[in-house]
Amino acid sequence: MDRAATAAVQTHGRITHRAATLSLLTLDTAAWCGGFLGAAWTRFEFELTAGTSGRTLAVALACAALYAALTLLRSRVYGRYPIGSAGDARGLAVTVALVATVAVVGVLPWTHRPVPASTPLVGGAVALVAMATARGLWRVYADRQRPETRHAERCLVYGVDAASERLVRALLHDPAGGYRPVGLLDDAPDSRGLRLEGLRVLGGREQVGTAVRATRATTVIFSMSGSEPSLLRDVRTRTLEAGAAFKVLPPVRELLDRPVAATDVRDLQPTDLLGRAHRVAELSVERTGLAGRRVLVTGAGGSIGSELCRQIARCEPDELMMLDRDESALHALQMSLHGRALLDGPELILADIRDAEGIARVVADRQPDVVFHAAALKHLTMLQRHPGEALKTNILGTLNVLEACRDVAQFVNISTDKAANPTSVLGYSKRITERLTAYHAERSGGAYLSVRFGNVLSSRGSVLTAFQAQIRAGVAITVTHPEVTRYFMTVQEAVHLVLQAATIGRGGEALVLDMGEPVRIADVARRLAAEADRPVEIVFTGLRPGEKLHEHLFGTDEVDTRPLHPLISHVPVPMLEPDEVRALDPYADPDELTKWLAAVCEPAATALPVLPGQR
Numbered sequence: 001m002d003r004a005a006t007a008a009v010q011t012h013g014r015i016t017h018r019a020a021t022l023s024l025l026t027l028d029t030a031a032w033c034g035g036f037l038g039a040a041w042t043r044f045e046f047e048l049t050a051g052t053s054g055r056t057l058a059v060a061l062a063c064a065a066l067y068a069a070l071t072l073l074r075s076r077v078y079g080r081y082p083i084g085s086a087g088d089a090r091g092l093a094v095t096v097a098l099v100a101t102v103a104v105v106g107v108l109p110w111t112h113r114p115v116p117a118s119t120p121l122v123g124g125a126v127a128l129v130a131m132a133t134a135r136g137l138w139r140v141y142a143d144r145q146r147p148e149t150r151h152a153e154r155c156l157v158y159g160v161d162a163a164s165e166r167l168v169r170a171l172l173h174d175p176a177g178g179y180r181p182v183g184l185l186d187d188a189p190d191s192r193g194l195r196l197e198g199l200r201v202l203g204g205r206e207q208v209g210t211a212v213r214a215t216r217a218t219t220v221i222f223s224m225s226g227s228e229p230s231l232l233r234d235v236r237t238r239t240l241e242a243g244a245a246f247k248v249l250p251p252v253r254e255l256l257d258r259p260v261a262a263t264d265v266r267d268l269q270p271t272d273l274l275g276r277a278h279r280v281a282e283l284s285v286e287r288t289g290l291a292g293r294r295v296l297v298t299g300a301g302g303s304i305g306s307e308l309c310r311q312i313a314r315c316e317p318d319e320l321m322m323l324d325r326d327e328s329a330l331h332a333l334q335m336s337l338h339g340r341a342l343l344d345g346p347e348l349i350l351a352d353i354r355d356a357e358g359i360a361r362v363v364a365d366r367q368p369d370v371v372f373h374a375a376a377l378k379h380l381t382m383l384q385r386h387p388g389e390a391l392k393t394n395i396l397g398t399l400n401v402l403e404a405c406r407d408v409a410q411f412v413n414i415s416t417d418k419a420a421n422p423t424s425v426l427g428y429s430k431r432i433t434e435r436l437t438a439y440h441a442e443r444s445g446g447a448y449l450s451v452r453f454g455n456v457l458s459s460r461g462s463v464l465t466a467f468q469a470q471i472r473a474g475v476a477i478t479v480t481h482p483e484v485t486r487y488f489m490t491v492q493e494a495v496h497l498v499l500q501a502a503t504i505g506r507g508g509e510a511l512v513l514d515m516g517e518p519v520r521i522a523d524v525a526r527r528l529a530a531e532a533d534r535p536v537e538i539v540f541t542g543l544r545p546g547e548k549l550h551e552h553l554f555g556t557d558e559v560d561t562r563p564l565h566p567l568i569s570h571v572p573v574p575m576l577e578p579d580e581v582r583a584l585d586p587y588a589d590p591d592e593l594t595k596w597l598a599a600v601c602e603p604a605a606t607a608l609p610v611l612p613g614q615r
Contacts (some may be wrong), residue, residue, distance in 0.1 A: 002275065008337075010134035025071070026064040028131050029064040031103030036060035039119045059103065060123065063077040066101045075248050083138050089516045092131060100124030132609060152180040155247075159233055159476050160186040160194060160201060167249055167265070168197050174264055179265065182215040188229075205235050209242040218246045219557030221265055233527075236268065289575055290505045296368035297322055298353055298401060300331020303459030306336065306415060308372055308492045308498060313337060315499075321366055323349040324375070353397035356404075363404040370410040373401050376430070379461055381420070383425040384546045387593045388586035394429035397438070400449075402440045403578075412501050413437045413450040415510060417487055420452065420555045424546030427596035435576035435601075441507035442575055449505040450573065452497050452512045454487030454551065467528050476537040484543070485550050497568070505563045510585035512560075512569040512581060576600065 040056045041048050048056075074091060082088060103120035107113045114164065155171075157164050171179045178378040181535075184196055187204035194201045202211040208220065222232060232248075239246045247265045295312055299305040300322035306329070309322050324330050330348050337342040349366075351358050353375045363371075376394050377383055383390040405411055415434050418427035434450040439447035457464050463486070470477050489497075497513045507513050522538070529536035543549065556561055558571040580600060586593070 011277040015497040021567070023122065023380055025068050027134055028067060029061070030069075031127040031130035031134070032064040032067065032123070034058055034366075035128075035130060036063070036115070036123035038126055039475075040115060043116050043119060052115075057299065059107070059115050059120070062125070063099050066102065069094055070095050070098065074246075083135050085139075087137060092135070093128060094112055094132070095125050096128045112574070126428045132219075139394075148550055152178055153219050154182045154215060154217045154247055155179045155218045155219040155221055156183050156208075156215065156244075157181055157199075157221050157223065158185040158187055158203070159203075159209075160184060160188070160191045160196060161223060162224035163249060166290060167221070167441065168199060170505060171233075173400050179219065179221070182505050183211055184216055185211060186548055187219070205231070205238060208235060208238040210383050212239070212242040212244045217245055219242060221247045221249055223249045232268075246475060276335050289319050290370065291501075292316070292318050293369040294319045294367065295321065295370045295372070296363070297372045298324070298364065298372060299373070299414075300324045301326045302374060303331050303456060303462075303491060304494055306333045307373040307495045308374060309333060310337060310387060311499060312372075319366075321349055321368060322347055322349055323351050323362065325350065325352040329500035336600060353401055354392055356400040359400050362402040362459075363408070365400075368405075368408055370412075371405050371408050372400070372412045372414070372498060373398060373504075374414045375401075376414065378416070378426065380424050380426045381544050383429070384594075385590070387425045387590050388588070389598070390425045390429040391581070391586040391593065394426075394583055395432050399578055402436060405441070408444075409446050410502055411437065411440070411446065411448040412498055412505070413448075414498065415450040417452055417454045417512075417551045417553055418548075419450075419510075419557070420552045421596070422601055423453055423548055423595055425597060426546070426603050428594070431601045432576060432581060432597065434573045436578060436581070438508040438573040439575040439578065445507070447502075447507050449501060449507060451501045451505075452508040452510050453489055453497060454515055455489070455551075456494050457488055457490050459491060464524065464528075467525055471532050474534075476539045477529060478539050478540055478541050479522050479525050480547060481549060482522050482540055483549060484521050484547075486517045487518050487551055487553065489515050498564070499570065504568070504594075506570070506571060508575070509570050510573050512571060513570070514567040515553070518550065520521065541579060 033166050036056050036059060037048075037053065044052065056224065071091075074095065079167070100120045100123075103124070104117060107117055107120065109114060112592070128263055143160055145451055152171075157168055168181050168184075171181050181197075181199055182189075184194075184199050184201045185203060185205070185208060186192075186194075186201050192203070202214070211217070212220070219247060220235070221234055236246045246268060249265055295317045297308050299306050300309050301324035305322075305324070309320060312320055322330065322333060326335075327350055330350065332340045332344055332346060334343065334345070345537070349362055352364055353359055374396065377390060383394075403409065413433055415430045416426070417433040418424060419434055420427075420433045422428045434452075435448050436522050437448050440446075459465070493515075497511065499510045522540075525538050529538060554571060555568070560569045561571070562569050564570070584593070584596065
């Protein structure tokens with residue numbers, strides 16, 4: 001749009017606003033006059049002389065003038081509310097009460113009062129009712145002037161809550177939204193018969209098919225706020241059986257404090273069907289804890305690291321430094337943050353945590369206040385075969401970062417539930433990093449701590465990603481054991497926990513999120529197979545070396561205590577002297593190295609096995 005057109009639109013908007021304001025003030029003046037005349041008329045037993053009427057009108061006009069001045073002043077100072085809204089009603093009532101009070105105080109001192117003292121009170125009340133009624137009628141009229149949605153899909157909205165209410169309002173007033181709500185659905189008994197924006201609740205889940213046929217709806221939109229996955233699956237099944245499409249409105253936490261829009265309606269994702277309730281909505285993150293601070297994230301290009309960077313960027317840090325050894329991952333991260341990826345900004349740091357001198361130089365040069373350490377190798381089976389790589393990256397790499405950050409105020413180490421009662425090289429290495437972090441917390445006196453959580457959904461290499469890839473490739477889904485279970489969390493939940501740790505975590509401990517009940521992997525496989533467009537076989541391959549049938553969140557010597565948040569547990573972590581791992585040779589025999597890693601994880605370990613290659 002050119003400048004002339006923009007100026008024309010702005011001028012038209014100002015003229016429309018002025019016309020509406022003038023119309024309202026004219027209507028309000030008439031309400032004051034009518035209210036005062038009515039009050040005086042009843043006061044004098046329905047007999048008004050010309051003199052009394054004139055004096056009453058004069059006082060009414062004076063009140064109307066004062067009301068108009070206060071209204072314009074309030075609008076200029078506090079801004080305007082939409083006509084007929086709750087804010088508009090509050091402002092109207094306060095202004096009328098103030099004007100009526102001034103009028104009463106003004107007429108009381110007179111020996112021969114121009115109007116009875118009761119007239120401003122009664123007349124003001126009548127005027128308030130008249131003005132409120134007019135605004136209410138205007139709101140009803142405006143709401144019915146909905147844009148033309150001739151080509152929009154007729155839809156039903158399942159769920160009556162704040163998010164669905166905003167969605168219905170957005171769809172009704174957005175001609176380009178693509179959906180036209182024609183009814184509501186909700187299981188709550190007290191919702192039956194309710195109306196929202198003129199739409200009636202037509203029943204619950206059992207009435208989905210009936211409502212679809214009666215309204216000729218082609219889509220059902222499910223509001224997911226606080227809903228159990230079992231309910232979502234049931235409503236989805238009934239919707240598809242009725243021949244309608246199924247869409248979801250994501251939980252409010254994913255909308256990031258912005259208005260709900262038609263574009264937020266999306267297809268169902270596999271993560272929505274997993275069978276666990278999201279906990280992140282119940283975690284309050286104090287974002288101001290990172291505002292104005294210098295923050296460094298290692299492993300910034302990974303699944304956790306990249307989401308950490310996106311969330312931290314919204315906290316308005318003084319500087320966000322993103323470190324990774326994968327230049328392609330840094331390229332993708334910068335693209336997701338800024339919509340461009342020139343790779344020329346100082347915020348991107350190409351470095352490897354295995355390089356002790358390089359990491360020390362980075363930290364000394366950039367001087368971060370807070371460090372989130374997410375860089376690690378994470379594939380259990382690979383590390384079981386190559387324990388030396390786990391030693392070099394997960395253990396010695398973490399030690400390099402810890403020693404480089406000896407003057408940093410806060411350090412958050414990303415761990416895993418496999419560190420609780422570890423049985424694999426991955427678990428051993430992450431447990432050792434927890435203990436090394438506790439050692440440096442004691443030596444530095446800073447808030448050095450670890451964060452422990454389960455499998456992250458849809459991260460690179462996760463079980464969900466692997467199952468989806470197998471389905472796309474047309475091969476069988478492979479599951480290790482029919483009874484194997486795992487704890488799952490979304491990447492948003494994981495990052496919320498990490499950010500929370502930077503606020504409430506205390507040095508030398510590990511924070512554990514209450515992730516609800518573990519999920520049976522075979523059930524996940526069956527749900528994904530049921531969503532496929534052709535039959536998919538599920539094959540059980542048996543547990544691999546180092547794998548557990550069931551993961552644990554706490555070790556045998558750890559107690560679940562939640563002193564600061566009902567969903568976050570704090571467990572103390574015993575310290576480990578860095579010299580016990582620094583001298584180890586990563587090229588020693590893999591089996592002997594694995595035994596040594598297992599032995600060092602024991603808190604009371606004193607005599608460790610000596611490896612042939614140990615220095």
